[in-house]
Amino acid sequence: MMVHHLKSLDNLFVVVKEYEDYQFKATKEEVLLDWQELATKLPWTNALEVWKLNNSIRKKKGRRKRPNPTKSDQCENVSAKCPDTVPSDPEELLENCETLEVTENQADVSPNLENDSEEDKPSEPQDQDSELMPLKFRVTCSRAGDKHCFTSNDAARDFGGAVQEFFQWKADMTKFDVEVLLNIHNNEVVVGIALTVESLHRRNITHFGPTTLRSTLAYGMLRLCKPQVSDVIVDPMCGTGAIPLEGAMEWQNSFFIAGDNNGTAVSRSVNNIKHILKKTQDGGSPSGLPLDIVQWDLCNLPMRSSSVDIIITDMPFGKRVGSRKKNWELYPLCLREMARVCKPGTGKAALLTQDKKCFTKALLQMGGLWKKLHTVWVNVGGLHAGVFVLKRTNVIFGISSGDKTEPHTATEAQKENLGDASLSV
Helix, strand or coil: CHHHHCCCCCCCEEEEEEECCCCCCCCHHHHHHHHHHHHHHCCHHHHHHHHHHHHHHHHHCCCCCCCCCCHHHHHHEEEEEEEEEECCCHHHHHHCHHHCEECCCCEECCCCCCCCCHHHCCCCCCCCCCCCEEEEEEEEEEEECCCCCCCHHHHHHHHHHHHHHHHCCCECCCCCCEEEEEEEECCEEEEEEECCCCCCCCCCCCCCCCCCCCHHHHHHHHHHHCCCCCCEEEECCCCCCHHHHHHHHHCCCCEEEEEECCHHHHHHHHHHHHHHHHHHHHCCCCCCCCEEEEECCHHHCCCCCCCECEEEEECCCCCCCCCHHHHHHHHHHHHHHHHHHECCCCCEEEEEECCHHHHHHHHHCCCCCEEEEEEEEEEECCEEEEEEEEEECCCCCCCCCCCCCCCCCCCHHHHHHHHHHCEEC
8 A cells, every 4th residue: 555655654544433522431430331332332344444455465565573562562552362263365355355244233253354463473384274363453542631530551451351342352462463543632532453563664774872763753854844956955963864864765856964973873874874775775776875974063064154955953852862951052052053054045944852942042042043934843752842944044144243254164073074984875
């Protein structure tokens, strides 16, 4: 399916039922009974048909290893397997799709439902007459809101038990075939069935750092700036290179320059680039990416003034990297240096940070060098962060007392780093 190739989505699922204003009961006992009734009322048929179609397409693309469950998955998921046996041949399944029937108060899952967990089966080829495999499932709950009388674990356990009783499936936490999703946000409830085995953001990065940005979020930040042909795009705090890598692969008519002051981060970026180059070459694609990686000082970039079209970067939040105290000094310095190298009037920036107070204060100190266009709020590892989209104004750099008017050239240390750490691909 083409939806699996979308670049800005982490996971795909088909909606079974959505409730915009679900009325939760006052006590946990009443909620438990409510979950049991809900499982029998949901229109499962169409969603399971889509799940089966998705499985048959994915199997044709070969086996993929299922990622090990995280600790949070283990505490917030209920899963099960079906005592009914199923054929391992997908063609036989498709011939028997009509056997999935849901009546008004009862669902009957035919023995011809297919097992999707080929990645969990032994690697040896299986004969069509081999022992039939059971169907398995789990429920994953994601909950947000402080007015619930239950936890995510409670919801997953109770709703999972109801689904288990309804379909007569049994539990398996790790080698499940069907993953039922229960998403709760305040009074909004969405029940769905997952179509992806692992997150779609796991596509470019093989060498991770402490705060590696998801490729899906990097792609979204790039799209906010609408790169054009021949644009020079810079990530001055590239970390492991998620943003320039995503950009160089999707916008090959622009040129990307990325750097970091940390040598280890630069090495990881170089290794990630080499991995992508090897993968593209093995796939028969032309070698090379419009991308340079270099180690540098963020506050003294070895670049000419007004030479950059777009700046996109993931700024330190002050939690895992740096500190909030250091951000008060770092943010004004880096915003001013970004303004120096960015083209007045046309230059743009998309800057991700969770330290919103510090960033806003630093922006006010820029003397009109930057204009904030809008902010896109995102969830980064459970943190409420913002992508601040800025435009470089026509204000001339150097008129403020805090601006440095002399031309910036590479220091001796940076020149050595350019020779040692630069990778032109």
